[in-house]
Amino acid sequence: MRDKRANVNVTLSLADLREFVTDLLENGIAATPAPAPVEVERSRDLMTRDEVCEYLGVTKPTLHRWNKQGFLTCVKVGSKVRYRREDIEAFAAK
Numbered sequence: 001m002r003d004k005r006a007n008v009n010v011t012l013s014l015a016d017l018r019e020f021v022t023d024l025l026e027n028g029i030a031a032t033p034a035p036a037p038v039e040v041e042r043s044r045d046l047m048t049r050d051e052v053c054e055y056l057g058v059t060k061p062t063l064h065r066w067n068k069q070g071f072l073t074c075v076k077v078g079s080k081v082r083y084r085r086e087d088i089e090a091f092a093a094k
Helices: 014-029 038-044 049-056 060-069 085-093
Strands: 074-077 080-084
Touching: 049 060, 049 080, 049 085, 080 085
Parallel strands: none
Antiparallel strands: 074 080
16 A cells, blocks of 8 residues: 655745744744643642641641542642632531
């Protein structure tokens, strides 16, 4: 079976590339709406391990054990561990 994909080479001059980037900056990125403030609010709804430990009055090993036992559920944000404020407040109210 013959490969039907075409091999295409595109050659741009430096002037063409500059014009493309300038056009992109003026028309493409400027037309993109700014992120909604809701995104900022969501970060306030997440608590660090230190904040949760202080709020609940427990140590990090206790918090880790509760997480492993399923009493609390953490959220991974990249390599960071966070807890939802509403989950912590609900747990503390029990």
